């Protein structure tokens with residue numbers, strides 16, 4: 001297990017395996033930060049039901065673009081070009097979750113409540129990252145993610161006040177729940193073990209997925225919704 005902490009000046013001295021793993025995970029994170037804005041800026045920003053929702057969504061989009069910029073700067077510092085990731089659009093995002101449109105306001109809520117929450121777990125895993133420029137940007141980003149998650153949960157809670165809204169919320173949760181669980185990748189991933197050995201991420205895929213599930217299941221139950229089958233519609237177990 002690697003326990004040293006690395007600064008930018010030390011990166012070139014690190015083994016190629018470490019360099020490749022770090023760059024790989026940063027590229028995915030940099031790409032994923034724009035996943036949300038690409039899904040709701042054109043569709044939901046001005047169609048959100050209340051002005052408060054519109055303002056919150058605009059703030060969330062601003063923060064995600066800022067998160068993208070922060071991770072992109074780290075990659076640029078390692079000599080990796082990120083312009084092509086910034087220019088990329090929805091259909092080309094690396095994670096499948098971000099390629100599917102949000103077809104209802106309920107799906108917007110479930111996206112915040114379930115998918116932004118996956119982001120929280122990925123970011124938490126970077127909290128003690130052996131590459132210090134990453135570890136340093138995490139606390140603020142995590143704080144902002146909490147608000148995105150809270151907004152999504154509030155959207156669902158409001159919908160659940162009427163039978164029609166509750167049915168929409170249930171359908172949206174059913175759709176997003178397997179996607180959220182899948183976003184942690186394969187449980188038998190060799191790379192996930194390597195990320196941990198190099199101190200890049202704190203937990204392996206199955207550990208993170210379980211922590212997420214333990215947190216999100218009571219939230220779904222608390223909304224008065226049924227828990228979807230955790231195996232149905234899954235692509236990665």
Ligand SMILES: [Fe+2]
Pocket residue numbers: 033063064067119141145
């Ligand atoms: Fe973010």
Ligand SMILES: [Fe+2]
Pocket residue numbers: 036064116119144145148
């Ligand atoms: Fe977010």
